[in-house]
Amino acid sequence: MEKMSIMEEGSLKKVLIITGGSRGIGAATARLAAQSGYAVCISYLRNKAAASAVVDEILKAGGEAIALAADVSVEAEVVRLFEQVDEALGAVTALVNNAGVLEEHMRVEQMDAGRLSRVLSTNVIGSFLCAREAVRRMSSANGGAGGAIVNVSSAAARLGSPNEYVDYAASKGAIDTFTLGLAQEVAAEGIRVNAVRPGVIYTDIHASGGEPDRVDRVKGAVPMQRGGTAEEVANAILWLLSDEASYSTGALLDVAGGR
Structure with a gap:
């Protein structure tokens, strides 16, 4: 694959890893980031065709x-992912922890340990592991040039998602706390850590919960009276990654139409 070298001012190449980047918010972020001068790595779990389509675009x-x-x-x-990016694109300067799973709507009393393990392992542990590898490369304490991390949380962290997916909401509550703690931990090492909390957004993750049309059902509860788009969330993510947000760290930015 022929590659084009993309450089920032000061000759630092901007390299972004987006986990779960083959669809929805991740794919929209990948497209916008590439337009903004980032060399982008999309990680995916199974859908190679969808990820390849975004890359081709x-x-x-x-x-x-x-x-x-x-x-x-x-x-x-995760370790292998970052090592492959080191070799193919160069040192990572930005990370978007977007990979997340949502399972079928049910009450807590119906959930088994297997489901809880799957949701928390991907949504929480995965974000910790990816951030760990990013910090090891970005931190000035480790000889890095700094960088930015954006975690994709959810308005569900504030609302709890009763009768639907309290486990998913709890995992995103953990992401909020993780964002606050890590931001303070690495603030003096040139790394900013923020989160976006999308509300009801038109993506296919709702199909995983068993209700593909969920956004249309609940949008009446949104003050703006509509669902959001993946591109609207991507715009917020790119702002938090950019130098325009240079004094923002530990922020939880709601992109939820006022809900």
Whole structure:
């Protein structure tokens, strides 16, 4: 694959890893990031065709992108993902922890340990592991040049998602706390850590919960009276990654139409 070298002012190449980047918010973020001058790595779990389609779109527009398979809940696969990016694109300067899973709507009393393990392993442990690898490369304490991390949380962290997916909501509550703690831990090392909390957004994750049309059902509860788009969330993510947000760290930015 022919690659185009993309450089920032000061000759630091901007390299972004987006986990779960083959669809929805992740794919929209990948496209926008490439337009903004990032060399992008999309990680995906199973849907190689979808990830490759996003990469092809970026390459045709003159950007630089690759897609790599990785299960972020597996430590060895996360380590391998970052090592492959080191070799293919260079040192990571930005990370978007977007990979997440949602399972069928049910009450807590119906959930088994297997489901809880799957949701928390991907949504929480995966974000920790990816952030760990990013900090090891970005931190000035480790000889890095700094960077930015954006965690994709959810308005569910504030609302609890009763009768639907309290486990998913709890995992995103953990992401909020993780964002606050890590932001303070690495603030003096040149790394900013923030989160976006999307509300009801038109993506296919709702099908995983058993209700593909959920956004249309609940949008009446949104003050703006509509669901959001993946591109609207991507715009917020790119702002938090950018120098325009240079004094923002530990922020939880709601992109939820006022809900």
